[in-house]
Amino acid sequence: MADKGKKKRYALVLDSKKCMNCKACVVACKAENGVPVGKFRNWIDEEKRGSYPRLLMTFDPGQCMQCENPSCVRVCPTGASWQRPDGIVLINYSECIGCRYCMIACPYDARYFREDLGVVDKCTFCVQRVDRGQLPACVETCPSKVRVFGDLDDPNGELQDLLSTRRYLVKKPETGNGPQLYYLL
Amino acid sequence: MERTLMDRRTFVQVTASGAAAAALASQLGCLKHFEKGKGGTEARELVVPTTCEVCPNKCSVLAVVDDGVIHKLNPNPESPRSRGMLCARGNAAVKQVYDPDRLKQPLIRAGARGEGKWRPVSWEEAWDYTAKKLSEIKSKYGPQGTVWSSTEGFQEVFFKNCGLAFGSPNIVRHPTLCLASVNLAYSATFGTVPAFDLVNADYVIMSGANRFEAIIIPDTMDLIGSVMLKKAKLVYLDPRFTVTASKADTWFPIRPGTDMAFILGMLNVIVGQGIYDKDFVAGYTTGFDKLQEHVQKYTPDWAEKETGIPAKEIIRVAHEFAAAAPRACYYSGRRSSWYQNDFQMRRAQAILNAVVGNWDREGGMVPNASIPMGEYLFMPWDDPTASRVDEIDKTFPLAAKGDGAYLKLRENVLSGQPYPVKGWMVYKQDPMNALPEQAKTLKMIDQMDFVAVIDFQMSDTAWYADVILPESHYLERTDPMEMMPGIWPAIVYRQQVVKPVYNTKPNLEIIQGLAKRLQISDYFDYTIDDWVKAQAKDIPVQNAFDYLQKHGVVVTPGFPKYGKTLKGDYRFITKSGKVELSSDRLQESGYDPLPVYKPPTEPQAGQFRMILGRRAYYTHANNTNNPWLHEFDPQNHLWVNPEPAQRMGIRTGDLLEVSSRAGTVRIKAHVTDEIRPDCVFMLHGFGKHSRWQKLAYDNGACDAQVLETSWDQVSGNAAFHETFVTIRKV
Amino acid sequence: MKTIEWGILIVNYLFLGGLSAGIFFVSALATYLQEDGQPAYPRIARYGAMMAPWPVALGSFLLIFDLGNWYRFYKLFLHFRWESPMSIGSWLLLVFTGITFAAFYAWLPEEARHRLFAWLPKRLAFLKRFDLDLSSWRRPLAMLGFPFSIGVGIYTGVLLGAVQSRPFWNTNLVAQMFLFSALSTGTAALILALSINRKSLDFKQIRFLYTLDICFITLEFFIVLPYLIHGELSVRAVQEALKLILGGPYTVAFWLFFMGMGLLLPLFVELWEMKPVLLARATMHHNKVLAAGAAFLVLTGGYLLRYIFVYAGQMSSFR
Numbered sequence A: 001m002a003d004k005g006k007k008k009r010y011a012l013v014l015d016s017k018k019c020m021n022c023k024a025c026v027v028a029c030k031a032e033n034g035v036p037v038g039k040f041r042n043w044i045d046e047e048k049r050g051s052y053p054r055l056l057m058t059f060d061p062g063q064c065m066q067c068e069n070p071s072c073v074r075v076c077p078t079g080a081s082w083q084r085p086d087g088i089v090l091i092n093y094s095e096c097i098g099c100r101y102c103m104i105a106c107p108y109d110a111r112y113f114r115e116d117l118g119v120v121d122k123c124t125f126c127v128q129r130v131d132r133g134q135l136p137a138c139v140e141t142c143p144s145k146v147r148v149f150g151d152l153d154d155p156n157g158e159l160q161d162l163l164s165t166r167r168y169l170v171k172k173p174e175t176g177n178g179p180q181l182y183y184l185l
Numbered sequence B: 001m002e003r004t005l006m007d008r009r010t011f012v013q014v015t016a017s018g019a020a021a022a023a024l025a026s027q028l029g030c031l032k033h034f035e036k037g038k039g040g041t042e043a044r045e046l047v048v049p050t051t052c053e054v055c056p057n058k059c060s061v062l063a064v065v066d067d068g069v070i071h072k073l074n075p076n077p078e079s080p081r082s083r084g085m086l087c088a089r090g091n092a093a094v095k096q097v098y099d100p101d102r103l104k105q106p107l108i109r110a111g112a113r114g115e116g117k118w119r120p121v122s123w124e125e126a127w128d129y130t131a132k133k134l135s136e137i138k139s140k141y142g143p144q145g146t147v148w149s150s151t152e153g154f155q156e157v158f159f160k161n162c163g164l165a166f167g168s169p170n171i172v173r174h175p176t177l178c179l180a181s182v183n184l185a186y187s188a189t190f191g192t193v194p195a196f197d198l199v200n201a202d203y204v205i206m207s208g209a210n211r212f213e214a215i216i217i218p219d220t221m222d223l224i225g226s227v228m229l230k231k232a233k234l235v236y237l238d239p240r241f242t243v244t245a246s247k248a249d250t251w252f253p254i255r256p257g258t259d260m261a262f263i264l265g266m267l268n269v270i271v272g273q274g275i276y277d278k279d280f281v282a283g284y285t286t287g288f289d290k291l292q293e294h295v296q297k298y299t300p301d302w303a304e305k306e307t308g309i310p311a312k313e314i315i316r317v318a319h320e321f322a323a324a325a326p327r328a329c330y331y332s333g334r335r336s337s338w339y340q341n342d343f344q345m346r347r348a349q350a351i352l353n354a355v356v357g358n359w360d361r362e363g364g365m366v367p368n369a370s371i372p373m374g375e376y377l378f379m380p381w382d383d384p385t386a387s388r389v390d391e392i393d394k395t396f397p398l399a400a401k402g403d404g405a406y407l408k409l410r411e412n413v414l415s416g417q418p419y420p421v422k423g424w425m426v427y428k429q430d431p432m433n434a435l436p437e438q439a440k441t442l443k444m445i446d447q448m449d450f451v452a453v454i455d456f457q458m459s460d461t462a463w464y465a466d467v468i469l470p471e472s473h474y475l476e477r478t479d480p481m482e483m484m485p486g487i488w489p490a491i492v493y494r495q496q497v498v499k500p501v502y503n504t505k506p507n508l509e510i511i512q513g514l515a516k517r518l519q520i521s522d523y524f525d526y527t528i529d530d531w532v533k534a535q536a537k538d539i540p541v542q543n544a545f546d547y548l549q550k551h552g553v554v555v556t557p558g559f560p561k562y563g564k565t566l567k568g569d570y571r572f573i574t575k576s577g578k579v580e581l582s583s584d585r586l587q588e589s590g591y592d593p594l595p596v597y598k599p600p601t602e603p604q605a606g607q608f609r610m611i612l613g614r615r616a617y618y619t620h621a622n623n624t625n626n627p628w629l630h631e632f633d634p635q636n637h638l639w640v641n642p643e644p645a646q647r648m649g650i651r652t653g654d655l656l657e658v659s660s661r662a663g664t665v666r667i668k669a670h671v672t673d674e675i676r677p678d679c680v681f682m683l684h685g686f687g688k689h690s691r692w693q694k695l696a697y698d699n700g701a702c703d704a705q706v707l708e709t710s711w712d713q714v715s716g717n718a719a720f721h722e723t724f725v726t727i728r729k730v
Numbered sequence C: 001m002k003t004i005e006w007g008i009l010i011v012n013y014l015f016l017g018g019l020s021a022g023i024f025f026v027s028a029l030a031t032y033l034q035e036d037g038q039p040a041y042p043r044i045a046r047y048g049a050m051m052a053p054w055p056v057a058l059g060s061f062l063l064i065f066d067l068g069n070w071y072r073f074y075k076l077f078l079h080f081r082w083e084s085p086m087s088i089g090s091w092l093l094l095v096f097t098g099i100t101f102a103a104f105y106a107w108l109p110e111e112a113r114h115r116l117f118a119w120l121p122k123r124l125a126f127l128k129r130f131d132l133d134l135s136s137w138r139r140p141l142a143m144l145g146f147p148f149s150i151g152v153g154i155y156t157g158v159l160l161g162a163v164q165s166r167p168f169w170n171t172n173l174v175a176q177m178f179l180f181s182a183l184s185t186g187t188a189a190l191i192l193a194l195s196i197n198r199k200s201l202d203f204k205q206i207r208f209l210y211t212l213d214i215c216f217i218t219l220e221f222f223i224v225l226p227y228l229i230h231g232e233l234s235v236r237a238v239q240e241a242l243k244l245i246l247g248g249p250y251t252v253a254f255w256l257f258f259m260g261m262g263l264l265l266p267l268f269v270e271l272w273e274m275k276p277v278l279l280a281r282a283t284m285h286h287n288k289v290l291a292a293g294a295a296f297l298v299l300t301g302g303y304l305l306r307y308i309f310v311y312a313g314q315m316s317s318f319r
C-alpha cells in the first residue's frame, strides 16, 4: 500500500442493527476465497425473542476477530498460524499439519477445517485484496454497509471517527484475546 | 447459523467437469497468496464491467477474470442504483456458469414428456426441428396457434419480436404474475408509475413490501440506512414478521386482504380532519369532493374491525403521515399479485399519497426520469391479424395489451376457446413454478403439440419441453443496453465476460437461427454490436459505446430532479390531465371510480390462507439449486403459528399434508411466531420436478402445486393470496 | 464449539499417552526401589518396561492419523514453540517414547534379545553388534524417565487445560487430574497384567501396586472434587460449562460411569482387599478376578474421563 512506513492496525467496525441477514457477505466471501460449500469464514447469527405478536429479531455478523493477542497463534505447534505486523492473523497452509488445536483454542469458533486440503482456514481480512488497496469482499458487497473496514491507527480514519463518537462493544473480552471487531450499539 | 461438514461428493462432482475444475483451481489459487511472506497478486486479472441478470434489479457488476475464468463478481460503485452493492444471489452467479448441472447443448426430447430422456443434438438440428414444428402448427392453426411467453430481460426483445414477426398475437409476459395491478393503479391515478424517494423520506408506510428481503434497488439500501439511523420512521403491515417488520418502528400483523380498509381508514381521518395538502389537491387533482363523500363511511373504528389494527393506531399513523408529508410515502410495493381487488387496493394507496401532496417533491413520490438513448431501427413486420387468445381487450380493457393476461390465457388455451393454441415458446421463464395451480400448467403443456424452452438451466418447464435451446449465461454474452428510469436514472450495459463455457448461444443468435428457418430472418438482420452501437448514439456522454464498455453504466449529472410536473401547465397523462382521485375512465369501463372496499373471503374452520414472499438470497424459483445459496435453506418448510400448531399437535419437523382445491403437497412444519395464526407460508422454489436441479429436486414442496387460479378483476394480475389450505399431520 | 473437532482418536491418544506414562512411572519406581542391591519389585519393573512403549506408540500413531495432513507431522519437530502445549508435548512425547523403548530393550531377557537378532535378515546382519546387554542401564533409564513420564502425564491434561477459550477445561486442576488418572490407569494396567498371569502371585508386589493405586485414586478424587467446587464458584461461563456434567448431556457418564464405577467402586474393592493389611498387618488375601475387575474399572474410568473432557470441553464456550 501507499504509505508503507506507517504502522497499521486493521480492524472492522460493524453496525449490526443495519444487518438484514441477506447473506451477501457470506457468498461474497465464498466466491472471493474459495470457501467450500458447508464451511464459512463469516456468518450471521440470529436472535429471536418474544411470542406473536410481540417479537424481536436481530442479526449479528461474525467472523475471525483478528485478535490482538490471538490464542490460535499461541497454541499452534508449527507456527503455521501467524500474525502480521498490521494485526491480520493468517495461516501458512503449507506449514499447517491439520491438528485443529487452533480451532479449539479460538474463543469465537472462527476457524474451520478444510477436509479437501487437510488444513485449517478462516477469515483472512481478504489480505489479497487489502494489500492492493481494495476492501475485503464482505465489506464491499454489503447492501446496507453494516461493515466499515480500516486502519485503527489512522487518527483521521473512519474507524476512529466511529469509535470515538459511538458506543460499541467487543465480544468475549474476558478471554483476553483482544478482538478487533467493534460492534456499534 | 448451522455449520455442517462439507459434502465431499459435491467437491468431487465439481472437479469432474473440466471448466469447473479450472474455476476451482482459480479459487484454490487464492490460497497461495497467504503463504508467509508472500503478498499481493500477479496482475493476470482482467476486470470487465457488466450487469447482473439474476433478478430484475440489474445491478452493476465488475467481473474479475483470472486466466479466462471468472474469479469473483464485485459491485460496481459507479451505479447510483445498486449503490455499490451486490446481493448474495448476484455474488453466487459465478457458480451458475461453472455449474455441472447446467444446460450444455441443445436437447431434443427422447422419451415421454417429463421422463427426462434427452438426445443431445446440434444447433442445426434443434433449429430445424423447432422451425418444422412451428411451421406445422402455423399451417394447421395459423400463427396465432402459438404462444410466446417470457419474463423481462435485455434479450427478451428478440424473442418477443420473433413471435410477432412469426405472426402470433399471443405474446405473454410476466407482469400479470407480478406488478400489473400496481402499475395500472398508479397509472390510472397519476398517468405514470412513480418511484419513491426513500433516501429522503421521513415517514414510510409499507403494505407487505418486504423491502429488506425482497431486494429492490436503490430502495432497499436507501430505506435500511434511513430507518436504522433514525432518519425515517417505518410503519409496516404484513401477516408475517419479516426482516422488514423486525426493523420497522411499528409492525401491524394485519388481517390478510384488508390493506384497503387500513388505507381508507387513514383517508377518512386525513380528509375528514382536513389535514391533507389543500394546495396540491386544489391545484393538481380532480374528484376530491367525491372522495370526501366516499371515505366518510370508512371510519377508523370500522377499519379496526376489518384489519385488526386498533383505531387509535390508524388515527396516529394518519396524523403522523400527514404531518410528515410531503416527505412521506405510502410505498407502492412491487409484487402486487395478491388479491382479486388488488388494483383497487393500490388505487387507494395512490389516492392517499396524492391527498397529502407528496408528489414530485423530495422525500415523496417522484415521476421517473430517464437518460436519452438511441434505438436500433429494424425492419418492421405486419402486425399479427388474429386477436389475442386471452381476449384481453374484452376481459381487461384497461390492461397493458402487449403483456397479455397470463392466467386468462392459460384458461382459454385449456378450453380451446376462442381458438386452439398448440405451440408454446418459452424464454427466460419457468411457468411451471411462476404460475399458480401447476396441474393446469401441466395440462396446458400436455395439450400442446410442441413446447420449446430457452433457458440456461433445466427448469421445471424445460423438463417437460420437447426442445431445449440453451442460452449462454449472462456472464457469457453481450446484451442490449438498457435505460433504467428512476429518481437516479442510469443506462446499464451487459457485456461478455468470458466465452461460453459450453455449446450455448445468446438469445439473439438462437432467434436468428430460428428466424432463418421460419423465413423471417430479414427482421433480425443485425448483430448485437449493431444494436448496441445504435443505442449508444444518443447517450449524452462522449464515445458512449467505449464509455459503457469501460464503465458498464452511464449516469448523467443533475439527478435527482424534483418538481418538473408541478411547474406551469403540466398535463398529467390522464384523461383529465390531472391527478385522478376519482376516475371517470374507470367508471366508463365498468369499474368503481373510487376504491370500494370488499371484505376478503373468510377461511372456513380448519383452513389457512396461504401467503407468499421472498427471501433475500433466492430469486423466485430459479436459484434454489445454487449450492452457495441452497446451503442457507436446505429445504422449505410450512410456517405455522404455534397456536393452531398446538391445537393440531403439530411440531417443527412433522411431515404435513397441505391441500387446496388445486392440489396437495407434503412438507415439513416450521412452527413459528413469525406468522399470523390464520395464515401459512412456504418458500418458493423447492419440490422441483427437474432432476437436473439436484439440490431442489423432490426436496421440500412446490407452492405452485397448491396455489389456486384467481386474478385481479381490473388488471388481470394473478391473485396469489386467495388460496385456502387445510393441513394434516401424516 | 459448533463442531466437534477432536474426536475419539484424540480421546484414545490422551488415554494411551497417559497409560504409558503411568506404567512407566510405576515400573521405574519399582526399578528404583531396591532391596539388598536388587530391585524390590522385579516383576513390576519388568512387566512395566515391557508394556510401557506400546500404548504411547499406538497413541502417537493415532494422533498422526488424526492430523489433516499426517505426512506433515515431522513439522512438529522442526519447531519448538514454548507457548504451545502441543509443541512442548510433542517433544516430551518423543523423548519419553525413546526412553520407554530404551528401557524395553534394557529389560529384554537375554535369550529373547538373541532370538530377536537371530530373525534379522542377512543384509541387516551388521545390526547384530547392537545385541548388547544393557541391564546396567535399567536404573539410570528409570531415573531419567521419571520426569518425562510425569511430564507426559501432565501434558495430556495441559493440552486441554491451557485452552483459555473453553471454560470447561481452563483450570490448572485438569492437568493434575489427568496426571493422577494416568498414574492410576498405569498402575491398574500392571495389576491387570499381574493378575491375569498364570504365575502364582507375589503378594508383596500386588500390595505395592494396590497401595499406589489407592493413593492415586484418592488424589484424583480429591482433585475432581475441588474442580467441581471451584467451577461452581467461578464465573458464569464456567458454571454453564459445568452444566454439561451437572445436569447436561454428560451427567450420567460422569457420575455413574466415571465417578461411581471408574473411581469409587475400584477404590472400594482395592481397600476391601487391602483391609487385612491395613487393619491387622496380616497378609492380604487376594482374589485374582476381583483384582482384574477393579483394574479394568479403573482403566475404563480413565478412558471415560478423557472422553468426557474432550467432548464436553469442546462444547463449552464463553458467551
Ligand SMILES: Nc1nc2c(c(=O)[nH]1)N[C@H]1C(S)=C(S)[C@@H](COP(=O)(O)OP(=O)(O)OC[C@H]3O[C@@H](n4cnc5c(=O)[nH]c(N)nc54)[C@H](O)[C@@H]3O)O[C@H]1N2
Residues within 6 Å of the ligand: B053, B151, B153, B174, B177, B178, B179, B335, B337, B427, B428, B429, B430, B431, B433, B434, B435, B436, B454, B455, B456, B457, B459, B460, B471, B472, B473, B474, B612, B613, B614, B619, B620, B621, B622, B684, B703, B704, B707, B720
Ligand atoms: N408461487 C409463486 N409464484 C410466483 C411468485 C411467487 O412469489 N410465488 N412471484 C411472481 C413474480 S413477482 C414474478 S416476477 C414471477 C417470476 O417468474 P419467472 O420469470 O418464471 O421467474 P424466474 O425464476 O426469475 O426465471 C425463470 C427462468 O429464467 C431462467 N433464466 C434466468 N436467467 C436467464 C437468462 O439469462 N436466459 C435465459 N434464457 N433464461 C434465464 C431461469 O433459469 C429460470 O428457469 O413469478 C411469479 N410467480
Ligand SMILES: Nc1nc2c(c(=O)[nH]1)N[C@H]1C(S)=C(S)[C@@H](COP(=O)(O)OP(=O)(O)OC[C@H]3O[C@@H](n4cnc5c(=O)[nH]c(N)nc54)[C@H](O)[C@@H]3O)O[C@H]1N2
Residues within 6 Å of the ligand: B055, B056, B178, B179, B206, B207, B208, B209, B210, B211, B213, B214, B215, B216, B237, B238, B239, B240, B242, B254, B255, B256, B257, B258, B259, B333, B334, B335, B336, B338, B611, B612, B613, B614, B615, B616, B617, B618, B619, B620, B721
Ligand atoms: N431477494 C429477492 N428479491 C427480489 C426478488 C426475489 O425473487 N428475491 N424478486 C423481485 C421481484 S420480481 C419482485 S416482484 C419483488 C417483490 O417484492 P415484494 O413486493 O416485497 O413481494 P414479496 O416478497 O412477495 O412480499 C410480499 C409480502 O406481502 C406479505 N403479505 C401477504 N399478504 C398480505 C396482505 O394481505 N397484506 C399485507 N400487508 N401483506 C401481505 C407477505 O407475507 C410477504 O412478506 O421483489 C424483487 N426482489
Ligand code: SF4
Residues within 6 Å of the ligand: A018, A019, A020, A021, A022, A023, A024, A025, A026, A044, A061, A141, A142, A143, A144, A145, A146, A147
Ligand atoms: S451483507 Fe451486510 S446486511 Fe447482508 S447479511 Fe452481511 S452484514 Fe448483513
Ligand code: SF4
Residues within 6 Å of the ligand: A063, A064, A065, A066, A067, A070, A071, A072, A073, A089, A105, A106, A107, A108, A109, A110, A111, A122, A177
Ligand atoms: S478470532 Fe479466533 S481465529 Fe481469529 S485471531 Fe482470534 S483466536 Fe485467532
Ligand code: SF4
Residues within 6 Å of the ligand: A075, A076, A077, A078, A079, A080, A081, A091, A095, A096, A097, A098, A099, A100, A101, A102, A103, A119, A120
Ligand atoms: S491446525 Fe494448522 S494452524 Fe491450526 S494449530 Fe494445527 S498446525 Fe497450527
Ligand code: SF4
Residues within 6 Å of the ligand: A028, A029, A030, A032, A033, A041, A042, A063, A122, A123, A124, A125, A126, A136, A137, A138, A139
Ligand atoms: S474479510 Fe474477506 S475473508 Fe474475512 S469474512 Fe470478509 S470476505 Fe471473508
Ligand code: SF4
Residues within 6 Å of the ligand: B052, B053, B054, B055, B056, B057, B058, B059, B082, B085, B086, B087, B088, B089, B090, B091, B215, B619
Ligand atoms: S439485486 Fe442481486 S440478483 Fe438482483 S440484480 Fe442486484 S445483484 Fe443481481
Ligand SMILES: [Mo]
Residues within 6 Å of the ligand: B177, B178, B179, B334, B335
Ligand atoms: Mo416480480
